[in-house]
Amino acid sequence: MERQHIASKFPVKVELHVHMDGAARHQTIVDVAASRGLIPHCDTVQTLKQQIVFSKPSTLDRLLQSFATFSPVFAGSRDAVYRLAYEFCEDCSLQGIKYVEARYSPHLLANTFEKPVYAPEPGNFSPRDVVTTVGEALQQGTRDFNIQVKEILCCIRNFPEWSLEVASLCREFRSSVVAIDVAGPEFLSGKDATQCPHKLAFKEVEDAGLHRTAHASEVRSSVMMYEALDEYHAERIGHGYRSLDCDKMYQRVLKERIHLETCPISSILTGGAPNGKSNHPILRFAQDKANFSLNTDDPTVLDNTLTDDYMTAKEFGLSDDHITQSIFNAARSSFLPEAEKKLLVSELVKVYGAQW
Numbered sequence: 001m002e003r004q005h006i007a008s009k010f011p012v013k014v015e016l017h018v019h020m021d022g023a024a025r026h027q028t029i030v031d032v033a034a035s036r037g038l039i040p041h042c043d044t045v046q047t048l049k050q051q052i053v054f055s056k057p058s059t060l061d062r063l064l065q066s067f068a069t070f071s072p073v074f075a076g077s078r079d080a081v082y083r084l085a086y087e088f089c090e091d092c093s094l095q096g097i098k099y100v101e102a103r104y105s106p107h108l109l110a111n112t113f114e115k116p117v118y119a120p121e122p123g124n125f126s127p128r129d130v131v132t133t134v135g136e137a138l139q140q141g142t143r144d145f146n147i148q149v150k151e152i153l154c155c156i157r158n159f160p161e162w163s164l165e166v167a168s169l170c171r172e173f174r175s176s177v178v179a180i181d182v183a184g185p186e187f188l189s190g191k192d193a194t195q196c197p198h199k200l201a202f203k204e205v206e207d208a209g210l211h212r213t214a215h216a217s218e219v220r221s222s223v224m225m226y227e228a229l230d231e232y233h234a235e236r237i238g239h240g241y242r243s244l245d246c247d248k249m250y251q252r253v254l255k256e257r258i259h260l261e262t263c264p265i266s267s268i269l270t271g272g273a274p275n276g277k278s279n280h281p282i283l284r285f286a287q288d289k290a291n292f293s294l295n296t297d298d299p300t301v302l303d304n305t306l307t308d309d310y311m312t313a314k315e316f317g318l319s320d321d322h323i324t325q326s327i328f329n330a331a332r333s334s335f336l337p338e339a340e341k342k343l344l345v346s347e348l349v350k351v352y353g354a355q356w
């Protein structure tokens with residue numbers, strides 16, 4: 001009942017924080033794994049899910065390990081990456097998502113390394129080939145399924161040697177790539193932050209007039225957010241639940257209208273919200289009228305849709321109005337060019353009214 005209510009109440013959605021390389025269909029993983037002879041003991045969606053889906057609270061690090069199980073299916077294969085990106089468009093469209101920013105790591109899907117992280121073996125599918133392939137698939141997918149998609153390229157915290165190439169790919173593909181991100185396990189860059197490649201990459205992207213978002217304070221303290229905002233000049237924060245640990249930071253979030261890309265289901269399963277559903281940080285953000293959005297994060301391992309996340313947000317205590325506001329917040333904090341952003345907001349106004 002609640003699902004139907006949510007689906008009909010929020011027919012048009014905007015999503016800012018979803019890892020496309022963590023949003024593969026389970027059936028596609030099973031199909032491609034079979035054709036490439038990968039992932040033992042997963043010949044059905046059910047057996048695959050038993051290996052990779054989280055249903056109980058765990059840790060962020062454990063969640064990231066799930067990627068190691070299914071990512072080899074896509075990494076290093078042009079056809080598989082194309083299918084991943086194309087189906088992503090269809091899945092978003094089926095959920096009523098009008099505009100989505102799809103983030104991924106070009107390096108984790110490539111195989112031009114002596115020892116690729118996920119690809120089963122080295123090859124000639126480079127990070128640049130990944131971005132080209134994703135771009136082609138998204139172009140076709142957005143046409144076929146009538147949605148708008150922009151890309152965010154991810155640096156990975158524990159692979160700083162990739163970050164400068166991520167920045168140059170952002171610049172080269174700026175017609176479809178709108179921003180850079182840093183993802184992966186949460187830890188500070190360390191004392192020598194001025195020479196940190198992530199920071200240099202963010203600076204290069206900023207100088208080129210592109211946008212920045214950073215995963216921060218998801219499971220670690222608000223010091224991560226100080227680094228993201230003051231060192232990386234991030235305009236948005238992925239998660240940011242632990243901003244509540246530091247009143248000075250939280251007041252800054254409210255005052256400067258820093259956008260927090262929150263992910264309700266993810267926050268429970270990664271340990272981002274240690275109290276579970278009670279006293280959830282997202283409820284506080286909503287009550288304090290912070291600038292936040294609701295997102296899925298990693299549907300492959302969390303087995304969720306945006307509707308599931310809206311339902312979970314309601315269990316935290318958010319009202320329908322809070323959710324509508326979060327959709328408008330997402331549109332206004334999107335990295336679309338201003339004219340396109342206005343159009344998106346006007347589409348939302350047609351559905352939800354002008355009071356948001």
Ligand SMILES: [Zn+2]
Pocket residue numbers: 017019183215238297
């Ligand atoms: Zn994320």
